[in-house]
Amino acid sequence: MRYLILKHYQGGPGHPGMDYTPMDQWQPEEVDAHMQYMSDFARRLQDTGEFVDSQALSAEGAFVRHDGEGRPPVTDGPFAETKDLIAGWMIIDVESWDRALELAGELSAAPGAGGRPIREWLEVRPFLTAAPGKFV
Amino acid sequence: MTPPVDAAELRDLVPAVIAVLGRRGADFASAEDAVQEALIRALETWPDDPPRDPKGWLVQVAWRKFLDATRSETSRRGREVAVDAEPPAEPVPGTEDTLRLYFLCAHPTLPSSAAAALTLRAVGGLTTRQIAAAYLVPEATMAQRISRAKKRIAGLPLDQPGDLATVLRVLYLVFNEGYGGDSPDHTDLAAEAIRVTRQLAALTDEPEVAGLLALMLLHHARRDSRTGPGGRLVPLAAQDRGRWDTRLIAEGVAVLQAALARDRLGEYQAQAAIAALHADAPSAAETDWVQIVGWYDELLAITDSPVVRLNRAVAVGEADGAAAGLAALAEVAPDVPRHAAVAAHLHEHAGDLARAADLYAEAAGAAASVPERDHLTREAARVRQRIRDASAS
Numbered sequence: 001m002r003y004l005i006l007k008h009y010q011g012g013p014g015h016p017g018m019d020y021t022p023m024d025q026w027q028p029e030e031v032d033a034h035m036q037y038m039s040d041f042a043r044r045l046q047d048t049g050e051f052v053d054s055q056a057l058s059a060e061g062a063f064v065r066h067d068g069e070g071r072p073p074v075t076d077g078p079f080a081e082t083k084d085l086i087a088g089w090m091i092i093d094v095e096s097w098d099r100a101l102e103l104a105g106e107l108s109a110a111p112g113a114g115g116r117p118i119r120e121w122l123e124v125r126p127f128l129t130a131a132p133g134k135f136v
Numbered sequence: 137m138t139p140p141v142d143a144a145e146l147r148d149l150v151p152a153v154i155a156v157l158g159r160r161g162a163d164f165a166s167a168e169d170a171v172q173e174a175l176i177r178a179l180e181t182w183p184d185d186p187p188r189d190p191k192g193w194l195v196q197v198a199w200r201k202f203l204d205a206t207r208s209e210t211s212r213r214g215r216e217v218a219v220d221a222e223p224p225a226e227p228v229p230g231t232e233d234t235l236r237l238y239f240l241c242a243h244p245t246l247p248s249s250a251a252a253a254l255t256l257r258a259v260g261g262l263t264t265r266q267i268a269a270a271y272l273v274p275e276a277t278m279a280q281r282i283s284r285a286k287k288r289i290a291g292l293p294l295d296q297p298g299d300l301a302t303v304l305r306v307l308y309l310v311f312n313e314g315y316g317g318d319s320p321d322h323t324d325l326a327a328e329a330i331r332v333t334r335q336l337a338a339l340t341d342e343p344e345v346a347g348l349l350a351l352m353l354l355h356h357a358r359r360d361s362r363t364g365p366g367g368r369l370v371p372l373a374a375q376d377r378g379r380w381d382t383r384l385i386a387e388g389v390a391v392l393q394a395a396l397a398r399d400r401l402g403e404y405q406a407q408a409a410i411a412a413l414h415a416d417a418p419s420a421a422e423t424d425w426v427q428i429v430g431w432y433d434e435l436l437a438i439t440d441s442p443v444v445r446l447n448r449a450v451a452v453g454e455a456d457g458a459a460a461g462l463a464a465l466a467e468v469a470p471d472v473p474r475h476a477a478v479a480a481h482l483h484e485h486a487g488d489l490a491r492a493a494d495l496y497a498e499a500a501g502a503a504a505s506v507p508e509r510d511h512l513t514r515e516a517a518r519v520r521q522r523i524r525d526a527s528a529s
Contacts, residue, residue, distance in 0.1 A: 049273075050277070050281075093271070128509060129505040129506070130506060131313070132507040
């Protein structure tokens with residue numbers, strides 16, 4: 001079963017976005033430790049045969065929408081609030097929901113400022129499959 | 137001019153070639169790797185240069201790959217090459233050897249995704265790349281999954297009787313969960329599951345193997361009618377029965393009848409019997425729901441699963457009316473997947489449209505696939521339209 005682990009800064013249910021110290025204000029070795037943790041995590045999932053994809057998103061970008069026939073799409077942004085950002089995601093293919101939660105929990109423990117686990121809220125969502133099953 | 141060997145023919149040879157290497161003393165993991173390499177080589181070279189003796193070619197190339205791998209391994213360890221380069225005359229591997237491959241690949245200690253992948257590679261003769269594409273994961277991930285599975289089963293005693301139930305469950309999973317992508321070179325996992333189950337049925341006369349094969353054939357027969365334009369899901373009652381594959385249905389029914397005649401009923405035979413009754417009905421209205429309920433009762437006696445109870449409630453609703461269906465549904469835990477969809481259907485037939493619409497919407501939110509979600513959303517919208525029409529008139 002495939003799951004998306006979505007990393008944003010909106011916080012969790014009943015938990016408004018946490019005030020994270022921006023990474024550029026961490027100690028260099030804290031940044032290194034964080035990066036190392038993330039790449040170790042991905043490599044470990046490659047080894048267990050559970051890794052599908054991992055991507056990070058730039059903070060650049062815009063909101064965009066259709067603005068009527070014959071008119072260019074209207075845009076807004078860049079984003080003012082960090083908490084509006086989706087920072088990135090990881091896609092995993094695992095045996096069970098419990099395993100997906102276990103891995104997301106580990107990802108949330110990535111070290112942050114002061115070397116402490118960030119404990120950020122991550123969103124875990126199952127993929128809808130493309131095939132409806134054969135028994136229709 | 138040697139006739140070209142088609143891919144399915146080539147894949148069919150794989151388990152036998154692994155068995156030959158096993159007879160020559162290769163361990164399963166190395167033999168399987170060597171045959172996979174030979175298979176990839178064959179796929180590259182055979183189209184231009186088909187061998188006179190395909191199996192002999194595969195054995196020869198795989199054996200050489202095995203020796204190369206063993207030599208580099210032993211030289212790394214600074215030891216003498218232990219394996220004789222010239223294979224001794226060996227007894228021809230029999231059905232037992234091939235059967236053992238099935239048991240090994242679907243060993244109960246393996247996670248089901250790994251068992252499915254290993255079965256497709258070692259028994260089904262698919263390449264790692266094809267398996268990865270079918271399951272929508274990177275090739276490296278799939279390769280790792282397979283190699284971990286092989287490590288896990290290395291050193292298992294081979295003389296113990298295999299667990300046929302696990303093998304059947306893995307094949308059933310492959311059949312049911314395969315992604316039906318439409319890229320030109322995509323691997324049709326349902327077709328592969330049928331091919332491998334057919335091979336297994338030729339190796340053993342267990343009626344449940346035949347039951348599973350029949351079940352697959354009967355469902356596969358409806359494949360073209362299950363989806364409409366744009367991948368839209370078409371439920372059984374609305375399917376164009378003229379598009380059902382009568383050849384597959386005839387084969388499925390024949391396989392099932394032979395199995396049932398052995399008088400050792402199992403869950404796959406019972407499920408196939410239900411599928412056969414659907415296949416037999418000239419129209420949805422002429423479906424023999426009473427007999428179908430009877431088979432669900434048999435199925436419950438064999439395996440009391442909530443999914444079976446849920447499906448039985450649908451059949452009871454058709455055989456004895458929506459109220460009876462709802463009574464049967466009341467005995468099913470509400471957290472069973474598709475519970476809301478079944479409840480919606482029964483409430484609609486019982487005339488409670490408002491409840492049905494809400495339940496269809498709830499079911500859409502809980503659907504596991506895009507076609508199901510879209511279908512249930514349309515059902516909710518359709519019933520809400522019925523409500524508006526009724527209040528307008």
